[in-house]
Amino acid sequence: MNLVRRLVRWSIAAYAVLACTNDPYPSTDAPVKVLYRPFDEAPKTLDPAVAYTTTAHDISGLVNATLLEYHYLKRPYVLVPGLARAVPTAELRGAQTVYRFELLSDLIYQDDACFGAHHGGARTRPVTARDVEFELMRIADPEVNSPALEPFAHVVDLLAFRQRLTALRAADPAVAVLPVPEQYARARRIAGVAVTSDTVLELALAEPYPQILYWFTMPFTAPMPWEAVAFYDGQEGRPHLADHPVGAGPYRIVEYDKQSRIVLERNDNWHGARHPEWRAPGTVFPVDVPAEDLGVTVPNTTPGAPLPFIERVELRREKERIPAFNKFLQGYYDASGIVKESFDKVVQNDRLSPEMSERGIALRKSVEPAIYYVGFNMDDRVLGAPGGNRAQRLRQAMSLAIDAEEYLRLFLNGRGVPAQSLLPPGIFGFEPAYRNPYRTPDLPRAKRLLAEAGYPGGIDPATGAPLRLTFDTGDTSAEGRLNYTYYINSWRRLGIDVELQATSYNRFQEKMREGGFQIFNWGWVADYPDPENFMFLLWSKMSRKANNGPNTANYSDPGFDALFLRMKAMESGPKRLSIIREMRRRLEEDCPWIPMFYPEQYSLYHGWLHNVKPFGMSTPQAKYYDLDPALRAERRRVWNRPVLWPAFLALGLLLALVAPGIATFFRERQ
Amino acid sequence: MQAILEHHWFSNAVVAALLLGSVALSVFVHRNELWRGAARELGRRRPVALGVLAVYVGIGLADSVAWVDGRMQGEDVVSAHQPRSAVERAFGGRPEKTYSRPFAGAELYGTPPRPLAFPGRHPLGTDILGRDTLLLTLRGVRVALLVGGLTSLIAIPLALLFGVSAGYFGRRVDDVVFFVMSTLASIPGILLLIALVMALGQGTLQVCLALAVTSWVSFCRIARGETMKLRELDYVHAARLMGVSEVGIVWRHVLPNLMHLVVITFVLMFSGQVLVEAVLAWLGIGAAGSWGQMIAQAKDELSREPVVYWNVLAAGAGMFVLLLAINSVGDAIRDILDPRTRRERE
């Protein structure tokens, strides 16, 4: 009897443990407008002058307000003022092109300890044009190592300032330990950056470079208080600036745990929060777009309402994509891409599946301004320029053997547009009707070209065996191997024996630098929507081997270079288009790349998330989002009821297995 | 060196050597009364497991014999110039484009799904690249046997050499060996493995070498202890007095008395290596074509909708059955050969 009672008590206890939930968040947060997003790896740095990854911009873009922004809803992309009063226009002053930025008045930074350390207990201070100048000097500073140096090299005297600074530090070690603003002052300010008042900054360029304005939408040029640079130095328990950005944006970081979570809260010092009456662009939801053009679900009350709607943004670490996606399906993340493994469940006939629609999930598609390609090393004896006409035929044949559409179907569920040239949709110069003669798969023609190249049936006359080439990659994952096997199998149908060399990332980079490779694949995501940002990937001055630039194929063609230099700073128009067409024609014949595809982003949003529109550029748009926490809590509850009967079944089976044995055992002993 | 090892003639020669070796071994076992009894006892106790192992070894050997015949596999032109093994010839040559279910007539995905080139001819389905899962699983047998076998073949002689010399000669030799052993033993195995593979580079041979370095220590310790005991036995003293050389004593009196431990260790080590290799494969540094790699690849496939279970199931089952057979044979061998348990049974 005693035993029975004990058994009952134990099963109640077991039930209490099993009456569990998969909710990863404290229940107190359920009624709050918190936006939950996953992140796979914390950014190495959030220093706006340095950070250059999507995750970093997702965070620093919310913290560091920029002078200019993109219009949230309009396509093609349109610039609108952010901290600036207006989008400046180019003025010609002699040989120089000048942009005059005027900041809004009465801007202040977020509350931060760094101000108190320098201004006796102050919690914040006004944003001035000097802070923008300071950030531009940081971009020039070799010790900061900003990836944005190249575009800002157009600014008059900026590179000279960089050299003055280096010389000064080398000449006098005492200078190198001074506070950074002091060092910059000693190196004389940049002549091309004139601060004429607290709110006005004039930027002088040595030559026309209209794309410079796009760089002012990125955190690189966000105003930076020198106090933060001085205070967050990693000494005496203070964090590094890289882990503690200070800005004037709509959100500020309240918790920064790189291993598990990053929490941002509304910044009450943001000008949108302090001066809703200004109705400045970027501080209210846009009203200047007709409702039918929005392409987003927007509650009627939203247009014109002051931003932001979301109280808190929480990023949780999810190293693996699939668990993150499953948590989205369970309602624990508000938006998500689609992992390829579940694509057929979510999307059917290119539309959302009935099951997902029933759950109130919405699907949005957008082609990203990006290109993925397979490149040849143009310095290679067999494949590159030294191989002359033979190598060119070989490259063309190899291009004809690769079916990008099938690749997309197999590995990306068809999420992408097969590429015909290096310019993706949405970028000036992209022409939907254009067909590259070497990018429509044609095996017989490929075999003919291969024979013309001197490799009939793939046989290399020098060895009498199939031509052997190598495909280098820094991706050693099992999944990566599958991808590469697709290329290799395609070329095997021509009789070319391509060997995969999957090495560590370091070793791969080293090979790329030294030019010791033959075939590789790579992707490029636009910094800003301009063809120059793609064409420069094949400009000889950007060669990886010679100048460690992004021209990884080491392509070098004087004719192409000349056209590129003409096209570079031109206004987009018919003249520019004809130059781009000529460049494209050269590339298709020369075939230094096999353009593979432009990735297409399929994003899913739960029904409780409003105002979302996919945005190709990596600037965060969370300040425009809104959500309905009550609906979310209800859906989560319904979707996540645990299934408990298998636990009891297993317990029962175990008992049934063991009990007869025990019974027999004791009976026999008596 | 690498090129020679990867040439198909080398692998064919190894198969021939293995066959000859096993004939020689069975002759030896048959002549030696003790071993013959043990072999019989094992056959009596574990007939099924031994049968399973024989099948695995057969597949592994068949997959190691390869030749070039100029015939193409599907549309793959290069394959005509490359050696293919007996297993590849028997089960290969039916490439599809992508996933299909076991015995399916059409691809898994797509609305509507495209028909397969060889409908109903894939008893275990195909993987993402349309390769036949049965073929991949069978080819994994050779890799598993290679990883388990080669590693043990490197580790056990190494352990015997150091363990016996440390135990027999003692003093300085023992000090040095014991120092190396305790150093290696105090580094967690998996981390040492990773560091070694990163240092040696990738490849099946490198993985085996790294596994051998991390696994010889435990057997070395046993061999050392056992040798110390044997050294003090009366007949060894007698042999020494009669002027038999040290090498002769080790060869004639010490090593034969360690053989039962060698057999037990070989079997136990084998299953451990196959399991560890799966973890390495997950970290992206395993042996090419192993079941571990298939499991690591298939990991995400369980989250696919509709679910793709056949790859992970085939690789998991291939590995599981092999290990189960080895473990149960290992248990029996230990019972039969270990003097301690032998005493208990009597």
Added chain:
Amino acid sequence: MLAYVVRRVAYGLVTVVGVLFLLFLLFFTITAPDDVARKALGEKAQQEQIDQWKRLHGYDRPLLPGPGHVRDNMLVEHFRRMLTFDFGRSDADDTVILDRIKDGAVPSILLTTPLFLVGLCLGILLSLFVAFFRETYIDRTGVFLAVLGMSLSILLYIIGAQFLVGKLLRWFPISGYDPDPAVVWRFLALPVVVGILSSLGGNVRFYRTVFVEEVNRDYVRTARAKGAGDGRVMLRHVLGNAMIPILTNVVMAIPFLFTGSLLLEAFFGIPGLGSMTVDAIDNNDFATLRTMVYIDALLFILGQILTDVSYTVADPRIRLE
């Protein structure tokens, strides 16, 4: 006694030196510091930045002692740093390694302590149970199930559990971690269960052998002849006498509680020291990797010394050679 302890500790120190030397071989002589620097700084790094990075991380010295730099070289510096616990900064993201170890130790301990304790108790109980019913079908089934469990790769355990329990049955979150004590157990439950299950087979088989060996000894027969009950014999006599092999296992496992489980943490997204190690592998972060190896080895050596010393304290007849 004291002399023995001193000798044992001294030998432990010699082993530490051996480990450090091996680490030096593996981590300093094989990969050029320039490559590590490039990986950390990105492709666009200039040579001057690489030199600066190497200075900061201590890779700018000559490799071995030589004339003019007897002390100022990487070998000596490596030993000095490791022995004084001055691990420096991560090669990948410049974080202070010691801080990360402090942060990562908590989740690791939270994961491994219940895993270890429950796993141990369950393993002992089950094997006692099986040993009690030895030679019946319960014993045979139990041993068969144990061998079955041992023959499954831990990868399959983890993948299967995430699929079944996390996805289909929705008992726990599939993965993740939150230090908030109100929710932390939800994340730890599944990895703990998986960890226990995957090691249960091996444990049961090991302990069963130990117990069966004890059961067959004379004193057990004597006790039973004197009329002691079955449960009493199993618990008091058999378990009591099997304590030494069990204790050895326990003491040797304790150091690893701290360093966590590589696979469980990585799969379940628990930001402990195991994940930290896997991250370091992915990022070629040699500084973190060698620190983790060193700490693991250090704890292991310490555990060994404690075991040996506690044996001699418990039973003065036992002396290690």
